[in-house]
Amino acid sequence: MELFGCGCVGFEWKSVNDDSDWNTVAQAQAGDETAFAELVRRYEHRIVQFCYRMTGSAQDAEDLAQESFIRLYRHLHRLTPKAKFSTLLYGIARNLALNAVRDAGRRARMIAPPPDNARDIRSGDRRPDEWAHLKELDAMIHEGLQALSPAHREILVLREFNGLDYDAIARIIRCRKGTVRSRLARAREQLRIRIEQAGGKAV
Amino acid sequence: MKRHPSWEAWSAWVDGESDRAEEMRRHLETCPACTEQVEAIRRLSSDLQRLPALDVHPAFAARVMARAKETRIQWPQPWWRRFAIPMALTASFLLLVGVAIPWRLLSTGDDTPSNGSSFAAGRLAEALMDFTEEAASDSEVWDLAMLDSITPDDLLAEVAQTDSFAQCAVLLDEEADLDGLMTSLDDGELAAFQHLVREYGRENRIL
Numbered sequence: 001m002e003l004f005g006c007g008c009v010g011f012e013w014k015s016v017n018d019d020s021d022w023n024t025v026a027q028a029q030a031g032d033e034t035a036f037a038e039l040v041r042r043y044e045h046r047i048v049q050f051c052y053r054m055t056g057s058a059q060d061a062e063d064l065a066q067e068s069f070i071r072l073y074r075h076l077h078r079l080t081p082k083a084k085f086s087t088l089l090y091g092i093a094r095n096l097a098l099n100a101v102r103d104a105g106r107r108a109r110m111i112a113p114p115p116d117n118a119r120d121i122r123s124g125d126r127r128p129d130e131w132a133h134l135k136e137l138d139a140m141i142h143e144g145l146q147a148l149s150p151a152h153r154e155i156l157v158l159r160e161f162n163g164l165d166y167d168a169i170a171r172i173i174r175c176r177k178g179t180v181r182s183r184l185a186r187a188r189e190q191l192r193i194r195i196e197q198a199g200g201k202a203v
Numbered sequence: 204m205k206r207h208p209s210w211e212a213w214s215a216w217v218d219g220e221s222d223r224a225e226e227m228r229r230h231l232e233t234c235p236a237c238t239e240q241v242e243a244i245r246r247l248s249s250d251l252q253r254l255p256a257l258d259v260h261p262a263f264a265a266r267v268m269a270r271a272k273e274t275r276i277q278w279p280q281p282w283w284r285r286f287a288i289p290m291a292l293t294a295s296f297l298l299l300v301g302v303a304i305p306w307r308l309l310s311t312g313d314d315t316p317s318n319g320s321s322f323a324a325g326r327l328a329e330a331l332m333d334f335t336e337e338a339a340s341d342s343e344v345w346d347l348a349m350l351d352s353i354t355p356d357d358l359l360a361e362v363a364q365t366d367s368f369a370q371c372a373v374l375l376d377e378e379a380d381l382d383g384l385m386t387s388l389d390d391g392e393l394a395a396f397q398h399l400v401r402e403y404g405r406e407n408r409i410l
Binding site for chain 2: 041069165166185192
């Protein structure tokens with residue numbers, strides 16, 4: 001029976017590529033602490049980046065990512081390889097990040113410029129005026145992203161920064177694939193308009 | 204291709220998620236307007252991906268492991284916590300049948316045209332999904348459900364064990380009736396309905 005008239009799914013069934021994660025989980029469940037640390041290292045970059053783009057705050061990103069892993073650890077004995085491990089972890093991080101951005105008191109702090117410890121890998125041979133324009137454009141995009149609704153932002157972040165396909169995103173945010181498609185298009189449209197209104201032009 | 208694909212269609216095409224990819228590619232070769240849209244989507248994507256990444260602190264994993272050592276592993280929750288989502292879903296459906304439908308029946312004097320009925324029913328269903336999802340994410344219940352790897356089908360099967368839910372589901376499966384009843388739910392009614400569901404949940408300590 002398909003309720004709500006949609007093919008809503010919340011879980012991605014185990015795939016061959018997911019075996020490595022679940023093997024590591026099994027080792028951690030057997031008491032091997034280094035195995036859990038390996039899982040953390042395997043996903044820390046993805047989860048920290050996701051939380052950072054969702055909250056716009058470097059400090060919040062690290063706190064939320066830490067909390068995501070701790071929640072996972074707290075329920076370690078319950079994990080079974082029915083769902084894809086990354087879907088499960090992203091789902092926890094997403095819940096925490098959404099709760100954080102819904103906290104209105106933290107909102108003003110979140111729309112902040114990129115922090116100093118953000119890694120800038122762009123070429124250093126740009127002219128000073130080009131560099132200044134690039135930094136200005138970055139700030140506009142960063143602010144535009146933070147000004148989107150959480151529902152639009154999460155989908156854009158999962159797609160553009162985490163590189164997930166529509167199926168994976170649908171499983172993480174528990175909605176139809178068609179909703180991912182339409183919501184992502186709306187998010188892109190809104191961000192484009194915000195950047196244009198702020199006077200931003202692509203470099 | 205006679206008509207221009209929409210922004211949404213191009214957005215999916217750029218992501219490699221279109222089921223008309225080849226047809227759209229051919230259209231793009233001869234359409235400057237659509238080319239402009241595709242370029243805008245790609246430019247936005249490259250602008251986003253150019254943003255500086257946040258360095259993960261070298262001690263991040265060590266910090267997590269230090270906290271993990273102090274963390275007490277949580278054993279299975281009492282049965283009633285595991286049933287919190289099923290109960291929330293049941294409450295939503297009970298209200299759908301018990302409040303929204305009579306509400307619509309009572310307002311039959313309204314001559315709103317009955318177009319876009321599937322759309323209205325879809326919006327209502329989506330609003331219900333958003334509501335239950337939001338309520339659940341606030342209470343860690345979804346985490347527990349996810350960590351138990353319960354599939355939505357399993358979850359709904361548990362819900363379906365209650366007689367009242369089964370009756371609601373039968374009603375909801377009759378799409379023609381549902382569409383007819385939900386046709387003219389506008390944004391205001393939808394918001395009021397969601398408000399009622401929330402109040403019901405609070406009063407009954409379900410949510």
